[in-house]
Every structure is written in structure tokens, then in C-alpha cells.
Amino acid sequence: MKTELSPRVKVxxxxxxxxxxxxxxxxxxxxxxxxxxxxxDIFAFPPDLWPRRxxxxxxxxxxxxxxxxxxxxxxAYIAAVVTLGTMVFSSMAGYAFARIKFPGANLLFTVVLxxxxxxxxxxxxxxxxxxxxxGMINTHWPLILVPIFGAPSVFATFVMxxxxxxxxxxxxxxxxxxxxxxxxxxxxxxxxxAKPALGAVAIFTFLHSWNLYLEPIVFISSRNMxxxxxxxxxxxxxxxxxxxxxxxxxxxxxxxxxxxxFILAQKQFVExxxxxxxxx
Amino acid sequence: MATQSRKRPFWTIERRxxxxxxxxIAPQLVxxxxxxLIPLGLVFWYSLHEWNVLANSFNFVGDANYQLLLRDPSxxxxxxxxxxxxxxxxxLNMSLALLLAILLDQKxxxxxxxxxxxxxxxxxxxxxxxxxxxxxxxxxxxxNGFLQIVGITGPNWLREPGTAMVSVVVVQVFKNxxxxxxxxxxxxxxxxxxxxxxxxxxxxxxxxxxxxxxxPMISPTILLTSIITIVGSLQVFAQIAVLTQGGPGVSTTxxxxxxxxxxxxxxxxxxxxxxxxLLFLIVAVLTFAQWQLRKRIVFYEN
Numbered sequence: 001m002k003t004e005l006s007p008r009v010k011v012x013x014x015x016x017x018x019x020x021x022x023x024x025x026x027x028x029x030x031x032x033x034x035x036x037x038x039x040x041d042i043f044a045f046p047p048d049l050w051p052r053r054x055x056x057x058x059x060x061x062x063x064x065x066x067x068x069x070x071x072x073x074x075x076a077y078i079a080a081v082v083t084l085g086t087m088v089f090s091s092m093a094g095y096a097f098a099r100i101k102f103p104g105a106n107l108l109f110t111v112v113l114x115x116x117x118x119x120x121x122x123x124x125x126x127x128x129x130x131x132x133x134x135g136m137i138n139t140h141w142p143l144i145l146v147p148i149f150g151a152p153s154v155f156a157t158f159v160m161x162x163x164x165x166x167x168x169x170x171x172x173x174x175x176x177x178x179x180x181x182x183x184x185x186x187x188x189x190x191x192x193x194a195k196p197a198l199g200a201v202a203i204f205t206f207l208h209s210w211n212l213y214l215e216p217i218v219f220i221s222s223r224n225m226x227x228x229x230x231x232x233x234x235x236x237x238x239x240x241x242x243x244x245x246x247x248x249x250x251x252x253x254x255x256x257x258x259x260x261x262f263i264l265a266q267k268q269f270v271e272x273x274x275x276x277x278x279x280x
Numbered sequence: 281m282a283t284q285s286r287k288r289p290f291w292t293i294e295r296r297x298x299x300x301x302x303x304x305i306a307p308q309l310v311x312x313x314x315x316x317l318i319p320l321g322l323v324f325w326y327s328l329h330e331w332n333v334l335a336n337s338f339n340f341v342g343d344a345n346y347q348l349l350l351r352d353p354s355x356x357x358x359x360x361x362x363x364x365x366x367x368x369x370x371x372l373n374m375s376l377a378l379l380l381a382i383l384l385d386q387k388x389x390x391x392x393x394x395x396x397x398x399x400x401x402x403x404x405x406x407x408x409x410x411x412x413x414x415x416x417x418x419x420x421x422x423x424n425g426f427l428q429i430v431g432i433t434g435p436n437w438l439r440e441p442g443t444a445m446v447s448v449v450v451v452q453v454f455k456n457x458x459x460x461x462x463x464x465x466x467x468x469x470x471x472x473x474x475x476x477x478x479x480x481x482x483x484x485x486x487x488x489x490x491x492x493x494x495x496p497m498i499s500p501t502i503l504l505t506s507i508i509t510i511v512g513s514l515q516v517f518a519q520i521a522v523l524t525q526g527g528p529g530v531s532t533t534x535x536x537x538x539x540x541x542x543x544x545x546x547x548x549x550x551x552x553x554x555x556x557x558l559l560f561l562i563v564a565v566l567t568f569a570q571w572q573l574r575k576r577i578v579f580y581e582n
Binding site: 005010014016017020021023024025027028030031034044045046047059069085088089090092093094095096100101102103106108111112114115116117118119121122123124125126127128132137145148149151153154156157181182184186189211213214217218228229232233242244246248251252254255258259261262264265266267269273274 | 295296298300301302304305307308309311312314315316317318319320322323326343345362380383386387388392394395396397398399400401402403404405406407408409410412413414415416418420421422425426429451458459462463464466509514515516517518519522526537538540543544548552553556557559560564567
């Protein structure tokens with residue numbers, strides 16, 4: 001399998017991969033090019049791979065039709081808070097379950113792991129009631145609290161625990177002999193070593209929060225409080241028809257920054273995901 | 281006795297560790313209790329009630345909602361749609377992920393570029409990705425436009441029962457297959473090369489090497505990714521809401537979408553809770569079954 005391939009096989013493999021790439025790459029291309037087409041050209045036949053006319057006002061209209069800057073900020077700060085919170089709590093819990101002996105640790109770990117079986121879709125009705133009672137409907141609290149403590153964070157705790165279990169213990173022992181307390185050992189020694197696992201947790205958590213859709217449409221009702229996924233579906237005319245070019249402009253602004261960060265940091269991204277506790 | 285207690289201070293290393301352990305897990309544990317486990321208890325409690333928010337009624341009705349579940353004429357269709365969606369998604373996703381991983385594992389130049397591109401939809405905002413596909417799959421949209429060029433009149437993808445289901449599955453596969461692809465690729469690269477060399481010396485064909493070496497060696501990853509993919513497929517909501525709204529008819533109404541409709545569109549919180557319990561049981565049974573399989577089938581585990 002690992003022998004040098006013949007040129008003919010190489011060409012065939014490249015060809016196959018280029019064909020397979022189409023459904024992965026073309027939608028993004030279509031999104032970006034359609035975002036600058038005037039509405040009259042949006043369903044032109046034959047379809048234009050490159051806009052025949054440019055209409056840049058679509059980007060301006062995104063901000064006129066929706067408080068899009070505000071919505072962008074909502075999504076960004078919620079994702080940041082959720083990512084940071086999950087990193088803190090899941091690394092602490094993961095460390096304790098992996099490294100510290102305390103009575104009931106196994107039982108409590110099982111209790112936390114149960115969370116993996118219970119996606120927030122299952123508990124959305126009682127969550128709605130709880131947040132209603134606490135006066136948190138149409139605030140961002142549910143979008144922050146549920147992911148930080150729900151199934152995704154349980155998964156993060158699991159990933160962190162797997163990582164800390166595999167970490168050699170000599171450094172910690174040396175630190176203990178020097179009289180360092182648990183928190184200092186965690187903060188100064190264990191956590192810096194856990195950067196790859198923390199990176200993977202950060203990526204997963206960020207994407208989960210950034211993509212959240214069911215929770216926002218259940219908990220949030222006013223435009224100024226919307227997150228991006230909600231906002232993207234709102235670009236419709238008075239008859240409910242989609243304003244495709246404006247929608248594509250909003251989608252482009254939502255997708256491209258994250259895509260750009262990913263392409264710049266793809267090595268850390270992909271390897272972080274592949275080489276953490278995810279391998280089983 | 282008094283002298284002994286002076287020799288052994290109260291704050292032994294074990295006691296300090298115990299306190300630190302509880303303190304470290306406290307936020308996660310309390311959070312999981314408040315936002316996951318207690319709501320699960322509540323959803324079961326609600327499922328025993330007739331609860332219409334609009335009528336402001338909340339009455340204990342025992343198992344009436346579960347009786348309703350058995351008689352609900354839509355439910356078999358909803359469960360069928362869920363099963364087709366999940367099965368289609370898992371089969372397509374796993375086989376495409378494995379194919380891509382094997383291709384990327386070949387000794388060719390520029391593989392990092394291909395890997396990056398195949399992975400890129402994973403980081404594109406889910407709703408943005410879905411909206412673009414919704415645009416492409418319109419009756420007069422891009423895909424039918426390109427088909428028209430080669431003389432094919434494409435179907436109205438999102439408005440016909442068969443193609444609507446195919447569409448939501450395929451859109452979701454392309455969105456997330458990169459994740460499984462990366463996990464498979466890491467597993468493939470972890471298979472010791474000596475095994476293949478030994479097999480080649482024995483004259484084993486490429487297919488036989490794949491069946492007898494690759495598949496058994498990566499079986500833990502296959503199992504793990506299949507669990508993640510199946511459980512993930514049961515949670516699909518945004519794609520359905522944006523692409524088809526469960527239609528045409530109820531042909532793409534999967535369980536989570538049905539639950540959402542019953543609870544938050546028709547305001548039947550009691551029945552919605554009963555559907556939540558059903559969803560929970562399906563997730564739990566599937567996960568449990570796969571963990572059992574892990575013990576039996578998975579050939580090799582480190």
C-alpha cells in the first residue's frame with residue numbers, strides 16, 4: 001500500500017479527488033459569487049460561475065434589514081464566553097477525575113458522563129420552563145449556560161480526562177515533594193502540557209456554540225438579541241420569499257472569517273482534533 | 281491518644297486531595313445536575329401531564345401521553361423518517377470518510393491542500409452552509425441549472441418526498457464528513473507499517489490487506505465515529521428547519537423536529553415531553569448497544 005505509485009495511478013487519484021472536491025468547495029464559491037449578483041441575475045440560465053454584473057449594495061442591505069453588527073457581536077461574544085467557560089470547567093474536572101484520588105470519584109464520573117446521553121434537544125422543554133421561571137427568556141443566559149454545562153462540556157471533560165490520564169506523573173510528583181498544592185500543580189504544570197487537548201476542546205466548543213440553532217429560536221425572540229444562525233434566515237421580502245443575494249452576503253460574512261482562521265491554522269486545527277482523546 | 285493526633289495532622293495529603301478533587305469537579309458536576317440531569321427528571325414528570333400552555337392547563341394524566349404516543353398516526357412516519365435519515369447519514373458518512381481518508385493516506389504531493397479543502401465545510405457556519413444548499417437546490421437554482429446544460433431536467437429537490445430526504449442527508453454528509461475523515465486518517469497512520477510488509481511478503485492482495493489488516497486495526501475508531509455520527513444524526517434540527525421544514529408532508533420530519541413542532545409551535549408541552557423521553561431512550565439504547573458491540577467486535581484496542 002505504501003509503495004511508490006505509478007504516474008498513471010497518480011493522475012487517476014488526483015482526478016478522483018478533484019471530482020470528489022466539488023460538493024465540498026463549490027457551495028462556498030457559489031455563496032461568495034452569488035452574494036455580489038444583482039437579484040435579477042440570481043437565477044440566470046445558464047448559471048454564472050462568475051457574476052456577469054456586480055451589485056455590491058447587497059452587503060450594505062444586510063445591515064439595513066437587520067441589526068447585523070449587533071447580531072454578529074452576540075454570536076461572537078457568546079461563543080467566546082462558552083469556549084472559555086468550557087475550557088476552564090472541563091479541564092478542572094477532567095484533571096480531578098484523572099489525577100486526584102477522592103472518595104466517590106468513579107461514581108461522580110459516571111454521573112457526569114450520563115450527560116453525554118442527554119443532548120439538550122431532550123431537555124429543551126424543561127429548560128424553557130426553568131429559564132422562563134428565572135426570567136431569562138429572550139436573554140443570552142440560556143445560550144451560555146446550557147452549552148457550558150450540557151452534553152458538549154461533558155464530552156470536553158471526557159477528552160481532558162483522557163489526556164491527563166495519559167500524562168506521565170513524574171513532574172507532578174516532583175512538584176508535590178517541593179510542597180506545591182493541587183491547584184498550583186494543575187495550573188503551573190498540568191495545564192500548560194494540555195495545550196493540544198485544550199485546543200481541540202476550544203475548537204469543538206466554539207463551533208458548537210457558533211452553530212447553535214434550536215436553542216436560539218426557542219429562547220430568543222427579539223431581533224437585537226438574535227445570534228447569526230437565526231439572523232441568516234430572516235432576509236425575506238414581505239411575502240416571505242428569500243432575498244437570496246442578500247442572504248448569501250450575510251452567509252458569506254458569517255462563514256468567511258472562521259474559514260480564514262481555519263486555513264491559516266489548519267495544521268494545529270486538524271492535528272489537534274486527531275491526536276487527542278478522540279482516538280478512543 | 282492526644283500525642284498521636286498531634287503526630288498525624290488533620291490535613292493529611294489524602295484529605296487535602298479529597299477537598300481539592302471535589303472543588304475541581306464542583307462546577308461541572310453542579311452544572312450537569314442543574315442543566316442536564318434535573319431537566320431529564322422534569323421532562324419525565326411533565327410527560328405524565330396534560331399541559332397546554334395556551335390554555336394554561338397542567339393536569340396529571342398518568343400514562344395518557346404514552347397512550348397517545350402509541351396511537352399518534354404521524355409518529356410511525358416520523359420514526360421512519362428518522363430511521364432513514366440516520367441510516368442514510370451514517371452509511372454515507374462513514375464510507376465516504378473512509379474513502380477520503382484512504383485517498384489522503386497515499387504518498388502524493390499536495391495532500392495537505394486536499395485535506396484542508398475536504399475538511400473546510402466543518403468550519404463553515406451550519407446555517408450558512410444549509411442556506412447555500414437550499415439556494416442551490418431550488419427548482420430554478422444552481423444545481424438544476426447545471427443539469428439543464430447537459431440536458432437533464434432536475435427534480436424540485438426540496439419539494440418531492442424522495443429527493444427531499446436525499447437532499448437533507450447529502451447536505452449533512454458533506455458538512456461533517458471531514459471530521460470522521462480526519463479521525464480515520466489518524467487511525468490509518470497509526471497502523472504499524474510492518475504488518476503490511478509482512479502481508480506483502482506472504483503475497484496478500486491489496487483488498488485482502490485492507491480487509492485483514494486495516495479494518496481490524498482501525499475498528500476502535502470505526503466504532504467511536506459511528507457512535508458519534510449516529511447520536512449526532514438524531515439531533516439534526518437546523519438542516520431540516522432551513523431546507524424542508526419537515527416537508528413535503530412529514531417526509532423529512534425527524535423526531536427532534538416533530539418534538540419542536542409539538543412543544544413550541546402547537547404548545548403541547550406534555551406530549552412534547554413524552555417525545556423527548558422517546559428520543560432519550562433511543563439515544564440511550566443505541567449508545568448502550570454500541571458499547572456492547574465494542575466488547576465483542578472490536579478486534580484490537582490499546
